Amino acid sequence: MTELTHLDAQGHARMVDVGAKPATQRVAVARGMIRMSATALAAIRDGTVPKGDVLATARIAGIMAAKKTGELIPLCHPLSLDAVAVEFGFVDGGVECTATASLTAKTGVEMEAMTAACVALLTIYDMAKAVDKGMVIEAVRLVAKRGGKSGDWSAP
Numbered sequence: 001m002t003e004l005t006h007l008d009a010q011g012h013a014r015m016v017d018v019g020a021k022p023a024t025q026r027v028a029v030a031r032g033m034i035r036m037s038a039t040a041l042a043a044i045r046d047g048t049v050p051k052g053d054v055l056a057t058a059r060i061a062g063i064m065a066a067k068k069t070g071e072l073i074p075l076c077h078p079l080s081l082d083a084v085a086v087e088f089g090f091v092d093g094g095v096e097c098t099a100t101a102s103l104t105a106k107t108g109v110e111m112e113a114m115t116a117a118c119v120a121l122l123t124i125y126d127m128a129k130a131v132d133k134g135m136v137i138e139a140v141r142l143v144a145k146r147g148g149k150s151g152d153w154s155a156p
Helices: 038-046 054-067 109-130
Strands: 025-034 084-091 094-105 138-145
Touching: 025 109, 038 094, 038 109, 054 084, 054 094, 054 109, 084 109, 094 109, 109 138
Parallel strands: none
Antiparallel strands: 025 094, 025 138, 084 094
């Protein structure tokens, strides 16, 4: 790709015009994790974090964040999502978050999936910081996308 799509001929930021593109089914999956102490991990797993059900709250926050991505990222198109799923898994030393966003539209949902994962992980931090202020959010990335002009892609 030789052209930067978010810059006009004068080098000014612009929102990409997707008006002429066909609407296609699109799916994006993002993943990240939050590392924490054994004490914090046990409190989340056992449901003893003082603020309440950490993962239920984080799931809702991630879904809400995906729906607001166009308001948070300056050049993103506001999208009407068909579905957003936010799932968690306990891993050695932390919690992994996988967010999936899908729709039928003229532009992709990669940013929505990554925003969902980031905000879900931030919510885990917020809910459990009384137990462990040293938690680290890391490795948030797109792991797969389907649909659109560029087709399917999976992280190596």
